[in-house]
Amino acid sequence: MPGENQEEQSSFIAEWYDTNASLIRRYMFLYYPKDGSIEMFDIKNHRTFLKRTKYDELRSEDLFVGSIITVYARQLRLVDYGDQYTARRLGSKKQKTLGVIKPSTDTKLGKLIDQIYSLGLVITRAKMINLTSDLLQYLSCGPAIALEILGDEAVSAWKKLIELGGANRAQSEESVRTLYGITDVRNNVYGSECAATAARELDVFFPSLGRGPLNTAKCVDCTLCIIKPHAIAEGLAGKILSTIEEMGFNYSALQMFNVERANAEEFLEVYKGVVAEYNSMVMELCSGPCLALELQGKEVQKSFRECCGPSDPCSGPLLDCRNSTCLCLALHSVSQRQM
Known part of the structure; x- marks a missing residue:
């Protein structure tokens, strides 16, 4: 427990999969709620990995064992509490x-x-x-x-x-x-x-090892809707889903994903070199959990795109609806480690 003059902090063990080295790297991850700053230490090499830095993109409610957070484009999985104080304070309830x-x-x-x-x-x-x-x-x-x-x-x-x-x-x-x-x-x-x-x-x-029960995606006469991470984080998913339902669209499949950067780049490759916001789109898609929906119906791609209206690839709550080929990627290939 922090002493009288010691600042409040939350401590976690975080893992990051280094794709270049094919290694899982472990860090001590510290969050300071007073100013929203973070700090990271490399556990294996016993050295500072990230000096204390204010990081507004992270909220205290995002921090729990099992959570996947994104810090400067790196996806970190919080696998354990870093000290007994954090475990008692956050894990008791x-x-x-x-x-x-x-x-x-x-x-x-x-x-x-x-x-x-x-x-x-x-x-x-x-x-x-x-x-x-x-x-x-x-x-x-x-x-x-x-x-x-x-x-x-x-x-x-x-x-x-x-x-x-x-x-x-x-x-x-x-x-x-x-x-x-x-x-x-x-x-x-x-x-x-x-x-x-x-x-x-x-x-x-939702087994930690293996894929568990398959989702219900049919990938026929359908379109893909993705509720993006910032909308999930802001608690807008329910309102977006209600709007989709009120428009008369039916879900035939649904799954929540955490998309890794490499998968986001592959998924959005069609926009690379075409729109200036490509890098921002990639960063957004892998910044937290997103919700993928399969919507079925006759000419559903056209009708759902019309209902979505003009897209804002950087901040709009819905990514453009996509075809069934993209749906296969989203519901079957994207981030299979999270399925």
Whole structure:
């Protein structure tokens, strides 16, 4: 714990994959909430890697074990706490839980995400998959959206949200059951019972090793929509999804990615040498998690592009919709280490 004259700081062990050397390099990563500055030390070589520098692109809520942050174009994975003080302060209440929704034709995913973020929770991983009996016996088979939800007391917070407004309870606008028209008999929403159960179930849906269940991408008669990292960070994903749903578009696949720089450069290569903002576009795409959606329908590429309006490649919340070839890259090839 910091002494009387010692400044508050958060300490983490961070890993960076050096593609040139094919090595994982480890650092002590320090964050100073007083002025938003950061500092890094090379653990192996026992030397300063980055002197203390103010870094406005990073927020305290971005820092948790398992998070992937981008610092000066390097993607760092926070794999552990750097000291006991940080572990006690940040890790005592932080939990991950599994949330599974089997949406009806009226998905309302945007409203659901807004509700999750309004509780101070964040979605760290998401994927639309086909449920099978071996994945989750409590829900019937078929397409479903699996979410990894992180936050203080996340297990109980998510359970409380989905249990409000059941068949024998007063209906509540804040209830996921109400949102999806779910009763105690027609139970198409799920949350882990406790932290231990959540850890086991999350490892099935989002395993640390291996790819886990495949997403539901069809890559036929479709277009790709990517909600970019800055929109995710600013809590705009729910509002963007709600707008897409209100426009009448349907998701046939969904997955959250952290895109590495090499993958971002490959994905956006068509813009290289064509638009002046190419480097900014690459930096934005690999600056944090993004959400990829497959939208299906007749002439959906044209209709969705018209709904998006003129694109601003540097700051617009949506990347241009793309064709099914790009969708294959986004949903199957981009950052396979994160799938």
